[in-house]
Amino acid sequence: MRDLFAGRARANLNTSTEDSERLEVKSAVARFLTAGFVALIVVATPVAFWIWAEAERHALANAREFTQRLADNVVGPLITNQLLDRDPTALELLDQRLAPWLASGSVTRIKVWDEAGRVVYSDKKNLIGQDFEHEEWARLLLDGGPATATLERQTAEENEYEAHAGELVEVYARSSSQSGAPMIFETYSSGEGVRREQQAVLMGMIPPTLLSLAALQLTQLIPAVRLARRIQRDQVARHKLLRCAIEASDQERRQIAGELHDEVIQDLSGLAYALEAEERRGPSELRTVFTHARSMLQSNIRSLRAMTSELYPPDLEEFGLKSSLLRLETPLVERGVALSLEIPEDLILDRDREVLVYRVAREALVNATKHSLAQEVSIRIRQSGGCTEITVVDDGVGFDPQGSRPEGHFGLRILGDTIRQAGGSLDIRSQPGAGTSVTATFGACTPSARWYSRQSAASVAQGPTIPRST
Numbered sequence: 001m002r003d004l005f006a007g008r009a010r011a012n013l014n015t016s017t018e019d020s021e022r023l024e025v026k027s028a029v030a031r032f033l034t035a036g037f038v039a040l041i042v043v044a045t046p047v048a049f050w051i052w053a054e055a056e057r058h059a060l061a062n063a064r065e066f067t068q069r070l071a072d073n074v075v076g077p078l079i080t081n082q083l084l085d086r087d088p089t090a091l092e093l094l095d096q097r098l099a100p101w102l103a104s105g106s107v108t109r110i111k112v113w114d115e116a117g118r119v120v121y122s123d124k125k126n127l128i129g130q131d132f133e134h135e136e137w138a139r140l141l142l143d144g145g146p147a148t149a150t151l152e153r154q155t156a157e158e159n160e161y162e163a164h165a166g167e168l169v170e171v172y173a174r175s176s177s178q179s180g181a182p183m184i185f186e187t188y189s190s191g192e193g194v195r196r197e198q199q200a201v202l203m204g205m206i207p208p209t210l211l212s213l214a215a216l217q218l219t220q221l222i223p224a225v226r227l228a229r230r231i232q233r234d235q236v237a238r239h240k241l242l243r244c245a246i247e248a249s250d251q252e253r254r255q256i257a258g259e260l261h262d263e264v265i266q267d268l269s270g271l272a273y274a275l276e277a278e279e280r281r282g283p284s285e286l287r288t289v290f291t292h293a294r295s296m297l298q299s300n301i302r303s304l305r306a307m308t309s310e311l312y313p314p315d316l317e318e319f320g321l322k323s324s325l326l327r328l329e330t331p332l333v334e335r336g337v338a339l340s341l342e343i344p345e346d347l348i349l350d351r352d353r354e355v356l357v358y359r360v361a362r363e364a365l366v367n368a369t370k371h372s373l374a375q376e377v378s379i380r381i382r383q384s385g386g387c388t389e390i391t392v393v394d395d396g397v398g399f400d401p402q403g404s405r406p407e408g409h410f411g412l413r414i415l416g417d418t419i420r421q422a423g424g425s426l427d428i429r430s431q432p433g434a435g436t437s438v439t440a441t442f443g444a445c446t447p448s449a450r451w452y453s454r455q456s457a458a459s460v461a462q463g464p465t466i467p468r469s470t
Helices: 002-078 088-104 138-140 192-281 284-311 321-327 329-334 353-370 412-422 447-462
Strands: 109-113 121-122 148-152 167-176 182-190 340-344 374-386 387-394 423-428 436-442
Touching: 002 148, 002 182, 002 447, 088 321, 138 167, 182 192, 192 284, 192 353, 192 412, 321 329, 321 340, 321 353, 321 387, 321 423, 329 340, 329 353, 340 353, 340 423, 353 374, 353 387, 353 412, 412 423
Parallel strands: 340 374
Antiparallel strands: 109 121, 109 182, 148 167, 167 182, 374 387, 387 436, 423 436
């Protein structure tokens, strides 16, 4: 039943992994589309403002041209000496000529100024004869400068009748009286026309601009999807290659362990028996030599058998991860090292991660017993969502991580490269006299899921504190 449950769990995990990879592709495409949409907004916003400003500039240019034509063709010929002398007949004639534009609403106010700043004509009779000081731009206009047009609220002293009319288009154009005296022809018109023209231009330009940008985004989407799928295939191929590498390494370890057990250890065991026989039957003066040689040989045989046990990987599918880790306790007990083990009951790992977790524990235990001179070692495995973390802490002599690594840590270095190729991380923390902490993380881990590794690192920095299993 346990094997059936484990098989189903691994099948569900593989399915979940495939779903996760597909979800990763969809997520990458969604991020691409989101980034494209944001880029679309970022590009379209200044373009819209530019179109709005250009439409206003174009409308004001049209207003200047219209006012200049009105000044040259209608108003200028009627600025006579009689008009300048405020003759009612001359004023009435100009009123009649300008009445169509005032009645149509294309112009809401008209003023004619002389070069001294006096209003010589206006459709508001109260303004005729009033004097206002010319500004610098008016003097430049009188000297032959270009016409000016602005769109704004009118708040100047001369704008008594326009102050409450909202936004108005104010245009100043140069004109001349019949006698050749320079004049300023001023018109006001509603700003609503300019705003309507702006909106019309904007509504005419924005849709094709957005469609063009959207079409560009869609043309980039197809290569983006292909690239995401290609990356996914490469990841799958990398995982398969990593699995083959792990299996090849396990096979090589089995072969070396088998050759040591079947050949070298058997030959040395036979030699040990021969030395024991010679010790009994040989000359008494050589008995001490034979005894010492046999003891050294038996010690080497025990070391080789321990090495064989370390080299030969257990059948994780048959025994399970917890039982395989417990088998690592035997050589520790022989050296007087206590081991505490904490594994979640509902731990689910695929075969590749199960092998890597086992290798982390094995390499860390080897270093703890052979090089750290540890008395207590703790193994703790945590799993939260898609994150799996194994931490091995010992109370050994430790070492300085900033200095050169001591001998015996090359296995962890190689294992670290393998873990990183599998998308995980390996963190080794230590201090002289404060033990060592080895933490391997697989999957996408949130900061809260790394709590134990931070706690372990803090305990290493403070001193040898070994958490006990519950």
